[in-house]
Amino acid sequence: NDLLPADITGTSVFDQKAGTFSFHKGPVFSNFLLADELNRATPKTQSALLQAMEEGQVTSDGRTYELPKPFFVVATQNPLEQTGTFALPESQLDRFLMRMEIGYPDRDSERALLLGQERTSLIEKFNSGWSADTLLAMQDAAGRVHASKAIADYVLDILAKSREHGKQGLSPRAGLGIMKAARAWAFMEGRSMVIPEDVQATAPAVINHRLWWLRESLQERSPMATARDLVLSVPVR
Numbered sequence: 001n002d003l004l005p006a007d008i009t010g011t012s013v014f015d016q017k018a019g020t021f022s023f024h025k026g027p028v029f030s031n032f033l034l035a036d037e038l039n040r041a042t043p044k045t046q047s048a049l050l051q052a053m054e055e056g057q058v059t060s061d062g063r064t065y066e067l068p069k070p071f072f073v074v075a076t077q078n079p080l081e082q083t084g085t086f087a088l089p090e091s092q093l094d095r096f097l098m099r100m101e102i103g104y105p106d107r108d109s110e111r112a113l114l115l116g117q118e119r120t121s122l123i124e125k126f127n128s129g130w131s132a133d134t135l136l137a138m139q140d141a142a143g144r145v146h147a148s149k150a151i152a153d154y155v156l157d158i159l160a161k162s163r164e165h166g167k168q169g170l171s172p173r174a175g176l177g178i179m180k181a182a183r184a185w186a187f188m189e190g191r192s193m194v195i196p197e198d199v200q201a202t203a204p205a206v207i208n209h210r211l212w213w214l215r216e217s218l219q220e221r222s223p224m225a226t227a228r229d230l231v232l233s234v235p236v237r
Contacts, residue, residue, distance in 0.1 A: 005048035035075035039085045053095040070135045099209035142187040147194040177206045196236045204228040
């Protein structure tokens with residue numbers, strides 16, 4: 001909660017000998033950015049990620065700096081009812097492709113957690129699975145997975161369903177996110193085309209954080225479950 005925007009994007013530092021300013025890049029200049037407890041940062045600091053997540057670049061003092069590729073942002077957030085949290089605005093939430101619910105581990109997993117090694121020591125054993133070039137090639141291949149007009153109409157029906165009864169429905173960006181996630185899911189399943197099951201598997205995670213009216217409709221159900229119901233209520237043509 002004490003971070004400033006420049007602590008994320010970077011800041012210009014004056015070089016007394018040269019008499020000029022030089023830009024010192026912040027932690028956002030990485031392939032993988034992990035923002036732990038993002039909603040403990042003030043809205044001004046949260047906004048430092050808007051351009052980075054949308055455009056893959058950072059502008060400072062009139063100059064634009066490209067971020068490395070590939071670029072991923074993964075963030076966690078605390079429940080809003082906890083002290084010292086700031087709700088993420090819609091524009092910030094919309095930058096995240098998905099929101100996942102972690103929940104509690106099952107009993108066997110939690111026992112292994114209690115009896116296992118110190119968690120921080122496991123970081124030292126991590127090895128790189130793929131190179132940056134391999135990830136970029138996989139992203140390109142996933143983006144070329146075929147999606148038919150019927151699949152596009154199915155996604156449009158989901159968007160239209162969310163906008164019924166004058167509610168604040170899903171934006172076109174959400175539709176693009178659903179298509180992107182469905183293509184990636186089909187690619188991971190080894191298929192060259194998207195099927196409705198790919199949309200159903202990924203859409204709830206794509207839309208559950210974008211529907212603000214879900215908060216009013218929730219009782220004992222989670223946003224993910226309610227989003228899943230919305231998706232499954234739309235018939236496949």
